[in-house]
Amino acid sequence: MSRKVLPHICIETAPSPTATVIWLHGLGADGHDFEPIVPQLGLPQTTAIRFIFPHAPAMPVSINGGYIMPAWYDIRKNDLGIAHDEAGITASADSIAMLIEQENMRGIPNSRIILAGFSQGAAMALHAGLRQTAPLAGIIALSGYLLLPEKSHQFTAESRTTPLFIGHGVDDPVVPFALGDTTARKIRAAGYRLDWHSYPMEHSVCMEEIRHIGQWITARLSPLKQ
Numbered sequence: 636m637s638r639k640v641l642p643h644i645c646i647e648t649a650p651s652p653t654a655t656v657i658w659l660h661g662l663g664a665d666g667h668d669f670e671p672i673v674p675q676l677g678l679p680q681t682t683a684i685r686f687i688f689p690h691a692p693a694m695p696v697s698i699n700g701g702y703i704m705p706a707w708y709d710i711r712k713n714d715l716g717i718a719h720d721e722a723g724i725t726a727s728a729d730s731i732a733m734l735i736e737q738e739n740m741r742g743i744p745n746s747r748i749i750l751a752g753f754s755q756g757a758a759m760a761l762h763a764g765l766r767q768t769a770p771l772a773g774i775i776a777l778s779g780y781l782l783l784p785e786k787s788h789q790f791t792a793e794s795r796t797t798p799l800f801i802g803h804g805v806d807d808p809v810v811p812f813a814l815g816d817t818t819a820r821k822i823r824a825a826g827y828r829l830d831w832h833s834y835p836m837e838h839s840v841c842m843e844e845i846r847h848i849g850q851w852i853t854a855r856l857s858p859l860k861q
Contacts, residue, residue: 640737641689641730642666646673649683654747654772654856655738657687657731659756661778663704666690669753675842676849682856685743687734691727691756707759708782716814719782724762731763744769749852751775754810754838758782761799761818765790765827770797773855775848777802778810778838781818790825798828800851802844804836 644666660668666688673686691705698710708723731750738748749772752760757779764774770793779801781787799822803815812833819831830851834844 640733641691643687643689643734644670646670646686646688647683648673648678648686649680652683652685652743654682654749655685655687655743656749656751656852656856657689657734657738659689659707659731659750659752659759660691660705661752661754661756662696662706662710663699665705672840672845675845676852677846678849678853679857682853684852684856685738687738689730689734694723707755710755715780715810716784716817721783724759724782727759728763728766731759735767745771747772747856749773749775749855751777751848752779753777753840754779761822764797765794765822767791767794767797770794773798773800773851775800775802775851776818777840777844777848778804778807778815779818780810780814781821784821787821787825795826796828798830798855800830800832800848802832802834802840802847804838804841805833806836807838809838 658669691707693703694706695701695703696706707727709720712718750760750764757776760774761776762782801819805812823829834841
């Protein structure tokens with residue numbers, strides 16, 4: 636079976652990008668969901684970044700009565716910390732790897748790629764990013780959680796130099812704040828550099844978080860020295 640790159644939206648902040656941010660949406664959304672965030676990040680005009688917003692494949696989601704919707708993997712239980720869809724997660728991780736490989740072929744090394752995501756997309760960003768054999772420029776996980784936590788031994792030694800930004804709303808009714816906090820603690824205990832932020836919001840993003848993300852991206856993808 637031939638491998639195909641996920642359909643996606645591409646936005647370039649300036650000609651000839653020297654860095655890439657791959658941003659994964661949440662359950663039931665699509666790549667357009669975070670498309671408007673690019674101009675809100677306050678990125679310097681001197682930083683040429685390619686933003687890629689892929690569309691997850693449509694699949695039945697058990698927790699929603701089998702309704703077919705865009706999803707990175709199936710969710711079967713209300714407790715998001717257990718019983719994860721390993722086959723679906725693995726398939727999506729392979730699709731994300733293809734997006735990274737596509738950027739490598741365009742001349743963007745892993746050291747200039749940030750993998751970001753919200754909710755289910757954040758969970759996938761963590762899962763795929765922490766298993767890279769060449770460290771990324773960073774991982775951004777917003778309102779997410781750690782998938783297959785019993786397999787954290789699969790985190791690669793190479794990925795431990797990848798910095799992380801994890802943000803979560805303290806009033807999140809979808810992905811409980813405690814689950815995000817536990818995720819951050821486990822990743823920090825595994826030896827990763829982690830910026831952990833909590834915000835007075837529910838299952839969403841806020842302008843303060845967007846500002847922090849923009850500053851964080853700028854610090855890691857500042858223009859290459861000539």
